[in-house]
Amino acid sequence: MCGIIGVVGSDETLATLLQGLERLEYRGYDSAGIALVRAGHTWRARTAEGTESVAALRLECKDAPQDYRSGIGHTRWATHGAPEAENAHPHLDCSGHVAIIHNGIIENHAQLREELSQRGHHFTSVTDTEVVAHLVEELRARGLDLLDAVRHALLRVRGAFAIAVMDASEPDVIVAARRISPLVVGTAPGVSYLASDVPAILDRATAFYAVNDDEVVRLGPEGFRAVDLEGAPVRLRQLQIDWDLETAEKGGFDDFMSKEIAEQPDAVFATLLDRQRGDGTIVFDELRISDQELREVRRVVLVACGTSLHAAQVAKYAIERWARLSVDVDIASEYRYRDPIVEIGTLVIGVSQSGETIDTIQATREAQRRGARVVAISNIVDSSLAREADAVIYTRAGLEVSVASTKAFVAQVAALELLALRLAQLRETLTTSEIEALLGGLHEISGQIATALSRRGDVDAVATQLLHAHDYFFIGRHVGFPTALEGALKLKEITYMHAEGYAAGELKHGPLALIEPGVIVVAVTTDANMHEKILSNVAEVKARGATVIAVAADDDEQIGAVADFVLRVPRTDPMFTPMIDIVPLQLLAYSLARGLGRNVDRPRNLAKTVTVE
Numbered sequence: 365m366c367g368i369i370g371v372v373g374s375d376e377t378l379a380t381l382l383q384g385l386e387r388l389e390y391r392g393y394d395s396a397g398i399a400l401v402r403a404g405h406t407w408r409a410r411t412a413e414g415t416e417s418v419a420a421l422r423l424e425c426k427d428a429p430q431d432y433r434s435g436i437g438h439t440r441w442a443t444h445g446a447p448e449a450e451n452a453h454p455h456l457d458c459s460g461h462v463a464i465i466h467n468g469i470i471e472n473h474a475q476l477r478e479e480l481s482q483r484g485h486h487f488t489s490v491t492d493t494e495v496v497a498h499l500v501e502e503l504r505a506r507g508l509d510l511l512d513a514v515r516h517a518l519l520r521v522r523g524a525f526a527i528a529v530m531d532a533s534e535p536d537v538i539v540a541a542r543r544i545s546p547l548v549v550g551t552a553p554g555v556s557y558l559a560s561d562v563p564a565i566l567d568r569a570t571a572f573y574a575v576n577d578d579e580v581v582r583l584g585p586e587g588f589r590a591v592d593l594e595g596a597p598v599r600l601r602q603l604q605i606d607w608d609l610e611t612a613e614k615g616g617f618d619d620f621m622s623k624e625i626a627e628q629p630d631a632v633f634a635t636l637l638d639r640q641r642g643d644g645t646i647v648f649d650e651l652r653i654s655d656q657e658l659r660e661v662r663r664v665v666l667v668a669c670g671t672s673l674h675a676a677q678v679a680k681y682a683i684e685r686w687a688r689l690s691v692d693v694d695i696a697s698e699y700r701y702r703d704p705i706v707e708i709g710t711l712v713i714g715v716s717q718s719g720e721t722i723d724t725i726q727a728t729r730e731a732q733r734r735g736a737r738v739v740a741i742s743n744i745v746d747s748s749l750a751r752e753a754d755a756v757i758y759t760r761a762g763l764e765v766s767v768a769s770t771k772a773f774v775a776q777v778a779a780l781e782l783l784a785l786r787l788a789q790l791r792e793t794l795t796t797s798e799i800e801a802l803l804g805g806l807h808e809i810s811g812q813i814a815t816a817l818s819r820r821g822d823v824d825a826v827a828t829q830l831l832h833a834h835d836y837f838f839i840g841r842h843v844g845f846p847t848a849l850e851g852a853l854k855l856k857e858i859t860y861m862h863a864e865g866y867a868a869g870e871l872k873h874g875p876l877a878l879i880e881p882g883v884i885v886v887a888v889t890t891d892a893n894m895h896e897k898i899l900s901n902v903a904e905v906k907a908r909g910a911t912v913i914a915v916a917a918d919d920d921e922q923i924g925a926v927a928d929f930v931l932r933v934p935r936t937d938p939m940f941t942p943m944i945d946i947v948p949l950q951l952l953a954y955s956l957a958r959g960l961g962r963n964v965d966r967p968r969n970l971a972k973t974v975t976v977e
């Protein structure tokens with residue numbers, strides 16, 4: 365999973381590439397590189413400096429020639445081959461004229477490498493990508509122009525790719541193509557661009573277009589034309605982009621993560637805005653699926669990864685309780701390969717902030733192949749998941765840049781719970797007044813998140829006392845369980861400390877053996893219906909020497925007697941608690957990570973959008 369960018373026909377080629385790569389770093393940052401191309405010559409620079417690779421590339425390019433009008437750039441998240449400079453993109457063919465960047469995985473690379481080596485090609489990296497450079501080299505030698513050479517090369521390739529290829533003997537052309545991995549094209553007068561996503565070229569291009577699977581695009585200064593893999597012309601769909609660059613900047617915060625944590629009240633507010641008609645009917649303007657179809661749903665399956673999976677787990681409780689539908693939650697990467705059963709009336713909901721997570725996309729494709737109707741919950745308008753699904757509900761959290769997802773989670777829970785209420789409305793499993801009361805509570809969440817955020821100082825005070833700790837258990841019951849999972853995920857992602865999320869009732873079936881002095885247990889205790897039970901679990905870990913941090917409702921008078929530290933949050937309906945309880949857990953992870961000197965926006969080994977399986 366990597367970020368790619370390309371520009372052709374620009375007076376600011378180098379600046380465009382470097383700036384774009386800085387914006388694409390969230391996709392990977394093990395190494396970075398660019399190739400500038402002009403007639404008969406390719407200038408290449410590559411660096412492998414871990415999280416500082418793009419910054420190092422900028423330094424490396426200090427003396428780069430300024431008169432190249434075309435080039436490509438790449439920031440890498442290593443899959444095949446260690447994160448070293450030789451494996452950094454762009455890769456070149458034997459002549460050094462063909463340069464290529466790639467996001468994805470060429471699955472049959474070993475067989476192609478073997479064939480190409482036997483025909484005399486010399487490889488300089490151990491990546492899967494380099495085979496494509498040599499395939500294009502052979503096809504060019506047979507007289508094909510760059511578009512046809514890339515097209516024919518891709519016919520030999522299995523796997524996923526967003527790819528861009530240049531050739532110094534056709535220097536005003538970039539050929540780009542996509543299968544599974546994201547790719548957009550941009551245009552401005554006299555210049556064309558490509559990138560993994562829009563923000564990379566947002567302030568350069570004036571129009572943006574989505575490239576679909578198995579489409580190949582030839583970009584030149586005059587614009588672009590697209591064909592399918594057979595060479596038949598195709599039209600790219602223009603994207604509607606409603607963000608400005610400022611939304612992608614930090615807006616005065618130290619980092620994107622703290623900015624995005626602070627934006628959570630707005631994320632929930634915007635996601636819930638205008639979703640109800642005067643008569644109380646819940647509406648999703650973008651949901652292209654009829655009420656009748658929703659009424660006929662017999663079973664719901666949610667597929668997602670990471671934080672989105674935890675939001676999906678919250679939704680299971682809400683849909684089952686309110687709409688009385690049976691719900692399964694599947695880890696997207698497991699769903700596709702376990703021969704899932706899709707009966708008539710199965711609604712599959714793919715939940716993904718980016719809408720580009722390949723595991724989730726593949727899971728929903730599998731579900732569609734087996735006859736399910738698919739609804740996407742996506743934060744990115746026109747994302748791949750949104751485009752492919754039968755229907756979509758957009759969370760309106762705004763652009764999320766930090767690798768650790770925060771505001772997307774609360775927006776996803778809000779959207780999914782609203783959908784659960786819509787299903788209950790259609791199935792008449794709740795009365796009108798019950799739905800009204802719940803909607804009233806849902807609309808208060810934004811303000812309650814703001815209250816939780818205002819107590820940041822309490823969290824920081826706890827964090828300063830815990831900098832020495834190494835082992836954390838996060839426990840909860842009912843929807844407190846996915847909240848605990850999400851709290852543990854945040855902590856491990858950005859502090860690199862060991863943290864496990866557990867259903868509190870399950871502790872006694874094994875993990876209790878690990879509890880001893882020095883272990884920190886973070887207990888989510890806000891669910892009024894489960895309060896006694898969770899207090900018993902807290903007592904069990906206290907008795908074994910754990911230090912307990914409780915997330916507790918403002919009116920909880922018992923918690924002080926059993927917990928070492930209490931982080932207070934406003935009281936709400938139990939089903940809504942994940943959106944509020946997650947706030948002190950995010951802040952705790954953030955505060956500990958800063959205290960430990962971690963790079964919170966760019967944790968090691970991770971990337972924002974995971975476009976490899």
Ligand code: M6R
Nearest residue numbers: 670671672716717718721768769
């Ligand atoms: O874009 P998606 O919601 O599909 O991403 C899913 C996960 O990769 C993502 O939530 C990941 O777990 C985050 N780093 C969590 O903070």
